[in-house]
Amino acid sequence: MLKVNDLGYWYDRQENSLFEHVTLNFEAGTSYAIVGQSGSGKTTFLSLLAGLDKPRAGQIEMNGESINKIGLTNYRKSHVAIVFQSYNLLTYMSPLNNLMTAMAITDSAHRGDKRYAMEMLRKLGLSDEQMTKNVQRLSGGQQQRVAIARTMVCDAKLVVADEPTGNLDEENTRDVIELFQKIAHEQHKCVIIVTHEPDVAATCDHAYRLAQHKFSLEA
Numbered sequence: 293m294l295k296v297n298d299l300g301y302w303y304d305r306q307e308n309s310l311f312e313h314v315t316l317n318f319e320a321g322t323s324y325a326i327v328g329q330s331g332s333g334k335t336t337f338l339s340l341l342a343g344l345d346k347p348r349a350g351q352i353e354m355n356g357e358s359i360n361k362i363g364l365t366n367y368r369k370s371h372v373a374i375v376f377q378s379y380n381l382l383t384y385m386s387p388l389n390n391l392m393t394a395m396a397i398t399d400s401a402h403r404g405d406k407r408y409a410m411e412m413l414r415k416l417g418l419s420d421e422q423m424t425k426n427v428q429r430l431s432g433g434q435q436q437r438v439a440i441a442r443t444m445v446c447d448a449k450l451v452v453a454d455e456p457t458g459n460l461d462e463e464n465t466r467d468v469i470e471l472f473q474k475i476a477h478e479q480h481k482c483v484i485i486v487t488h489e490p491d492v493a494a495t496c497d498h499a500y501r502l503a504q505h506k507f508s509l510e511a
Contacts, residue, residue, distance in 0.1 A: 293355060293482050294318040294341065294450055300349030301336055310336055311505045312349065320449055323476040323483040325493035327510070328502035334486045335454055337502065341484060342374050342452045343367045354450070369398055373443035375453035379427075379435045387413055387423045387430070387438040391445050398446045412441045416471065433464030440471050444479065451475055453485045457492055469495050 296316045302309035310333030318324055318341075326334050339345045340352065343364040352359050359367045374380075381390050391409040395402055402408045413423045416437040427435055436456060443451045453472065457465040469492055476483040476497070485496060493499040499510040 293320045295353040295356075296341075296350070297353065298350035299340065299347050299352065301333065301340065301345075301347050306348070309348075309505060311502065311507070314350070314507055316500070316507060318450075318482050318484060320482050321476060321480040322498065323473055323496040324485065325496040325499040325510075326484065326486045326502060327488065327490075327493050327499055330488070332502045333505075334502055338452050338454055338484065338486050341450070342372050344374075371448055372450045372452060373446050373448040375436075375439050375443060375451065375456050377455040377458040379432075379439045381427045381435060381438060381442075383426070383428050385427065386425055387418060387427055387441070390427060390438055391442055394442045395445050398448065400446045402445055409441075409445055412445050413438070416441050417467075432459050433461070433467070436460060436464070436468055437471070440468065440475070444475060449481050451481050451483045453483070455486055455488065457487065457489060465489070465492065 296314055299314040300309055300312040326337060328334050340347050343359055354362060354367065354371055382393060385393065388409055391412065392406065395409065410423060418434065418437065422430060422434065427438060457468055460468060472483050472485060473495065475481050485492065487493055500507045501510050
């Protein structure tokens with residue numbers, strides 16, 4: 293599904309690269325964790341996969357086609373959904389309207405289907421009352437569920453998440469990670485999570501460690 297070919301990234305000079313010659317495959321229906329020390333380049337790598345930045349070397353392919361050829365704007369709109377640690381919800385809207393807006397912007401097959409959006413929020417534990425409140429009146433765990441629900445109602449087959457449990461307590465962390473596993477295994481999407489938490493990485497089907505500018509598969 294998603295293939296990284298000989299990827300490299302650096303800020304100023306190539307000899308100061310975050311990583312080089314990275315070749316990895318990511319498959320649909322599978323969850324992946326990217327782990328490593330702070331500053332190792334995990335979030336930068338994720339931003340490349342999401343089409344938010346361009347690599348200095350190599351290329352990224354979605355279903356055999358370069359994402360540059362697809363066009364990064366179109367790629368982000370149609371092929372990838374992003375979950376941020378800070379949720380990045382539209383704060384002046386309700387959870388329901390956040391989902392309806394996301395479906396409209398991405399031309400989802402469920403565009404305009406209010407019942408579908410409501411059912412997805414119910415599955416993630418929000419009551420009918422909560423889904424019509426302003427999102428800022430929800431707890432952190434509830435806001436992250438809304439952010440995850442937003443990825444579930446769109447058609448994107450790639451879901452990338454940057455430290456999605458960083459602001460959550462243990463119970464909410466467990467619930468959120470279970471949701472990501474359902475997205476991968478039940479919706480047959482490719483889920484890639486950057487995390488510094490070993491327990492989170494251990495729940496994923498595969499984990500890669502970024503250290504000394506290289507990726508290695510965790511045992």
